[in-house]
Amino acid sequence: MNIVVLQGSPNRSGSTAILAENFERGAAEAGHRIQHIDVAAKNIRPCTGCVTCGYEGPCVIKDDNRQIREAVLGADMLVFATPLYYYGMSAQLKTVVDRFCAYNSSINRKHMKSALLAVAWNSDGWTFDALESHYQTLVRYLNFVDQGMVLGRGCGTPQMTAKTQYPASAYRLGRELR
Ligand SMILES: Cc1cc2nc3c(=O)[nH]c(=O)nc-3n(C[C@H](O)[C@H](O)[C@H](O)COP(=O)(O)O)c2cc1C
Secondary structure, eight states: OEEEEEEOOSOTTSHHHHHHHHHHHHHHHTTOEEEEEEGGGSOOOOOOOOOTTTTBSOOSOOSTHHHHHHHHHTOSEEEEEEEOBTTBOOHHHHHHHHGGGGBHHHHHHHOOEEEEEEEOSOOSTTTTHHHHHHHHHHHHHTTOEEEEEEEETTOOSHHHHHTSSHHHHHHHHHHTOO
16 A cells, blocks of 8 residues: 555654654555655645635645645555644644645545554543544545554653553554555
């Protein structure tokens, strides 16, 4: 499979990156091709809601999202990797998701596989309730086929994350993909 990992943390060596790297190592060992995109390092402006695209492109905003559109439309699987920011995905990743607007129908038709990798400082049981619900709603709306989630509680720093089971869980998720 062609797998596109949308890495939504501005910290290139942070906890989100640790989960993404472990997932990617597992998926590469299983024979998949990985494209890792640091979305926070890209120049991607928020959707203005003009709907000139008619929900199926081209988008009037000319920025780095053109590369992301090309990658997503060439993918068999999308991986959303994000730190938990106020109980949702990062704004950097949400901006990319909102820009799906200009190729919404194309994404819908593809029935892509998907997964969610996320980290948070909090370790309460309810930490990921809102993000999990949002992700599951995207899966339903965009006709994704969910392959799993790694929800890293108590992953407030890379040092904390390295001591948890979540990097190994992310590796296994990648390694066991069919
Ligand atoms: C703007 C911001 C908002 C955050 N919001 C939450 C939150 O709602 N719940 C939580 O448990 N941790 C929250 N955190 C902590 C991060 O999710 C956590 O430190 C994570 O490990 C950061 O990942 P990174 O290393 O990839 O940047 C927040 C951090 C920042 C900077």
